Amino acid sequence: MTKKPGFIERLAESIGIIPNLHQNRELDLPHLTQTTDLTSFPPPEKWDDWVEYEAKAHPKREQKHYQIIPTTCFNCESACGLTAFIDKETGQVRKFEGNPYHPASRGRNCAKGPATINQITDPDRILYPLKRKGKRGSGEWERVTWDQVLDDISGRIRKALQEGRNNEIAYHVGRPGHEGYMDRILQSWNIDGHNSHTNICSSGARFGYAIWYGYDRPSPDHAHAKVILLISAHLESGHYFNPHAQRIIEAKMKGAKLITMDPRLSNTASMSDYWMPSYPGSEAAVLLAMAKIILDEGLYNRAYMEQWVNWNEFLEHMHPGTPVTFENYIEKLRETYAEYTPEYAYEESGVRPEMIRETARLIGEAGEQFATHNWRSAGSGNLGGWAVARTLHFLNVLTGSVGTKGGTMPSEWNKFKPSFFAKPPAQKFWNELHFPNEYPLAFFEMSFLLPHFLKEGRGKMDVYFSRVFNPVWTYPDGFSWIEAFSDESKFGLHAALTPTWSETAFFADYVLPMGLASERHDINSYETHSGKWIAFRQPVLREAARRNGKPVTFTWESNPGEVWEEDEFWIELSWRIDPDGSLGIREHFLSPYRPGEKVNIDEYYQYIFERVPGLPAAAEKEGLNPLDYMKKFGAFEIEPHCYHQNLNEVNADVLGVQKWMSGPGG
Amino acid sequence: MVDGKAVEGFPTPSRKNEFFSKTMIEWGWPEYALPTYIKSHIHPETLDKSKGEYVLVPTFRLPTLIHSRSGNAKWLYEISNRNPVWMHPEDARKFNLKTGDLVKMNTDIGYFVDKVWVTEGMKPGVVACSHHLGRWRRPEDQTGNRWATNTVSIKNDGKGGWKMSTISGIKPFESKDKDSSRIFWSDGGVHQNITFPVHPDPISGMHCWHQRVRIEKAGPEDKYGDIFVDTNKSMEIYREWLKMTRPAPGPGGLRRPLWFKRALRPVDETYYFENMTENGTLKPGVGNK
Numbered sequence A: 001m002t003k004k005p006g007f008i009e010r011l012a013e014s015i016g017i018i019p020n021l022h023q024n025r026e027l028d029l030p031h032l033t034q035t036t037d038l039t040s041f042p043p044p045e046k047w048d049d050w051v052e053y054e055a056k057a058h059p060k061r062e063q064k065h066y067q068i069i070p071t072t073c074f075n076c077e078s079a080c081g082l083t084a085f086i087d088k089e090t091g092q093v094r095k096f097e098g099n100p101y102h103p104a105s106r107g108r109n110c111a112k113g114p115a116t117i118n119q120i121t122d123p124d125r126i127l128y129p130l131k132r133k134g135k136r137g138s139g140e141w142e143r144v145t146w147d148q149v150l151d152d153i154s155g156r157i158r159k160a161l162q163e164g165r166n167n168e169i170a171y172h173v174g175r176p177g178h179e180g181y182m183d184r185i186l187q188s189w190n191i192d193g194h195n196s197h198t199n200i201c202s203s204g205a206r207f208g209y210a211i212w213y214g215y216d217r218p219s220p221d222h223a224h225a226k227v228i229l230l231i232s233a234h235l236e237s238g239h240y241f242n243p244h245a246q247r248i249i250e251a252k253m254k255g256a257k258l259i260t261m262d263p264r265l266s267n268t269a270s271m272s273d274y275w276m277p278s279y280p281g282s283e284a285a286v287l288l289a290m291a292k293i294i295l296d297e298g299l300y301n302r303a304y305m306e307q308w309v310n311w312n313e314f315l316e317h318m319h320p321g322t323p324v325t326f327e328n329y330i331e332k333l334r335e336t337y338a339e340y341t342p343e344y345a346y347e348e349s350g351v352r353p354e355m356i357r358e359t360a361r362l363i364g365e366a367g368e369q370f371a372t373h374n375w376r377s378a379g380s381g382n383l384g385g386w387a388v389a390r391t392l393h394f395l396n397v398l399t400g401s402v403g404t405k406g407g408t409m410p411s412e413w414n415k416f417k418p419s420f421f422a423k424p425p426a427q428k429f430w431n432e433l434h435f436p437n438e439y440p441l442a443f444f445e446m447s448f449l450l451p452h453f454l455k456e457g458r459g460k461m462d463v464y465f466s467r468v469f470n471p472v473w474t475y476p477d478g479f480s481w482i483e484a485f486s487d488e489s490k491f492g493l494h495a496a497l498t499p500t501w502s503e504t505a506f507f508a509d510y511v512l513p514m515g516l517a518s519e520r521h522d523i524n525s526y527e528t529h530s531g532k533w534i535a536f537r538q539p540v541l542r543e544a545a546r547r548n549g550k551p552v553t554f555t556w557e558s559n560p561g562e563v564w565e566e567d568e569f570w571i572e573l574s575w576r577i578d579p580d581g582s583l584g585i586r587e588h589f590l591s592p593y594r595p596g597e598k599v600n601i602d603e604y605y606q607y608i609f610e611r612v613p614g615l616p617a618a619a620e621k622e623g624l625n626p627l628d629y630m631k632k633f634g635a636f637e638i639e640p641h642c643y644h645q646n647l648n649e650v651n652a653d654v655l656g657v658q659k660w661m662s663g664p665g666g
Numbered sequence B: 001m002v003d004g005k006a007v008e009g010f011p012t013p014s015r016k017n018e019f020f021s022k023t024m025i026e027w028g029w030p031e032y033a034l035p036t037y038i039k040s041h042i043h044p045e046t047l048d049k050s051k052g053e054y055v056l057v058p059t060f061r062l063p064t065l066i067h068s069r070s071g072n073a074k075w076l077y078e079i080s081n082r083n084p085v086w087m088h089p090e091d092a093r094k095f096n097l098k099t100g101d102l103v104k105m106n107t108d109i110g111y112f113v114d115k116v117w118v119t120e121g122m123k124p125g126v127v128a129c130s131h132h133l134g135r136w137r138r139p140e141d142q143t144g145n146r147w148a149t150n151t152v153s154i155k156n157d158g159k160g161g162w163k164m165s166t167i168s169g170i171k172p173f174e175s176k177d178k179d180s181s182r183i184f185w186s187d188g189g190v191h192q193n194i195t196f197p198v199h200p201d202p203i204s205g206m207h208c209w210h211q212r213v214r215i216e217k218a219g220p221e222d223k224y225g226d227i228f229v230d231t232n233k234s235m236e237i238y239r240e241w242l243k244m245t246r247p248a249p250g251p252g253g254l255r256r257p258l259w260f261k262r263a264l265r266p267v268d269e270t271y272y273f274e275n276m277t278e279n280g281t282l283k284p285g286v287g288n289k
């Protein structure tokens, strides 16, 4: 509330001693909410014409009109909701705020969300496709047209496919940010050409989870937990940073205890009830010591373990002759872990035995409301780091907190899987540069060994796309990457798909500018909490153009310069690889709505959104179709909670023929 | 089956949580049939403290930056623009280092020279350095990410030796954005990852990031941001770690357990070596339903 100016104040203003802070009083804009509220969001019915005072005009009260269009952040993986405020005068995005309709971020963002505006206005950004002149890495570039780019690359791919060199084509991705889009593209080309950054990031944790229960990611239900155990700094920089952080704090406000293992006094550690500055790599020893206490003190969840652990197989294989009873299992378990005393764990980790005992008891008491998280850090730092996730999940199994309210779910229960039109079949190739024989259990591609494999002569990359991916800088041993990139017999053609220059783009043949968060399409769905949701990352200026009656065909037309987006790039490229349809690629890019025509990007998403459970009905209530609903609100909640999916009933007949059950070892 | 009803369970061979993993046994790792503790490659037993060997935790993230993708965000670099080595006062005393002093961090393939931040917020005996910082461009490169990049020179001796040195830090520049002339920070940090060898875990395939480093006070010839790497040593260490693997085939001539997830999963027939041709596809007649 502004209070009325006093006499002295008015006098000072009128003679210019202080700036006039009270002009245009009659134009006062109404408060959005009760003045006691800390947050405020413009209501969606006003999103097409939202009025705010111009901050830079202060103290003058200058009204600004905005059109508000939602999209999602593309900085970390969380894909929090953003709302773009488009200045109606300039037609440009002025700022980004949160999207209150986004089920994971709920209107909030971290610093990197609003900083999206810096990224789109960065004076150094790349606006046109570039081709190298001179030697690779020499730093000389010339502008080319998108047509030249598409023709050159598609011709080269077509030739490789025709000659059966499918394994010489690869797409190497840093931040994916989409759901299933590239699988569809690569499989339509019949190539085993997916390479990712996962093995420098999270495959340690993934393996530890997968070996337990097939799913490779945890989804802690922080908000409802009584005890939260974090391996490393997930409160300030976790994989789902903002969505997780707000829920961890929510739980803490309700009295939950936070336990953090981290050798560094991170922000997370400083907010914790228990900080365990464990020696790096010793985490599993501490976790097993906790398990031992839970077992010795009878704090485990017998009902859950009896039903959901393969303890009978354990007894049969490792203790033949011992009667297969649950009691015997517990006894053997206690024997197995007898050496993991808190004192032993202390020697390994430096975490005091008393703290291990105290926290283990807290965990045992929390029972099903025990949320845990481990993603990179310990899992990705150490030889055998995958054992950290494995021993952490052991605690969830012991407490029966797998898939419970306040416990830890498998990520796939929270993740929406879109359905695609004209889905291509799985490829008939296996690329040993990605999944080599030495690493049969490797959870993802051995991506960081690519230069070493190429140096050993294991193969070559004829067409290599790096996409929002910077191995020269981010990966270990970047100079080996520079050496490999500099050698045209190893990388025939390297196209860098990136919004900005990067140390890797310096060593490309093409640098192809792709849109930032508010300049591209993606569908997002992540395991940020107990629910299941989707969000729509959309090019906001394209959507503004449509609403304002000037629709564009391609997203680049509404983006700055000639900045494309990947979705349309891949459709165009695939179309050109197979000009006559003889390679069987084109058929996967025909519109599901207009027979015989090339699909457009609206149709691609229309098809998906029409098949999201509950979305068509919700859209209808608003008088919209599902695509327009997503364009308007930017996100949709499919389920508020997804607990206990393992208890879903299935038809008993299908049990015997499950795909993953087939074959030896399965 | 639960209470007489068939339920989904979990996507594992037993449909349960596999405390006991037959898969690990079948694929040659019987010692890891059960959840266990595996000593890391940087376990204290592997470090010689008398030679100044420490473990470096190089992975921690800052909430304000995102890997190498935020160099185009001025607000974020205004907040975070350096990555000193965190060191406990006890350790700093051993090397006679105080905050701001230069330290040479010798990895197994080279070194980087960074500043030290002496802090009680670090566990004694462990040092850490944040990821994200130390972005660079060479004078010949197009200007990019100038809010975040140092200008460096890179020299290659043609025999695998690479030397990087900083020509200049971050500087204000003229552009359509007035803020670019107001840049007040000059330090863009130091690129550490490029001095790390590959450490592929023989099971998960994860790169094991923690580094054994030999810490020493920087000498008179060492400059802030100096980096050296010998890629011959990189190859050596790659081979050392490769030796730890226990390659396929697994049971039944498989290259990977069928029940494991796989990114971009190919048709099942490709999982069997006997079905494959030299160029990585199915032999004629296999899998053509």
Ligand code: SF4
Residues within 6 Å of the ligand: A073, A074, A075, A076, A077, A078, A079, A080, A105, A108, A109, A110, A111, A112, A113, A114, A240, A241, A242, A243
């Ligand atoms: S948490 Fe991630 S997605 Fe959310 S605002 Fe921050 S950077 Fe963007």
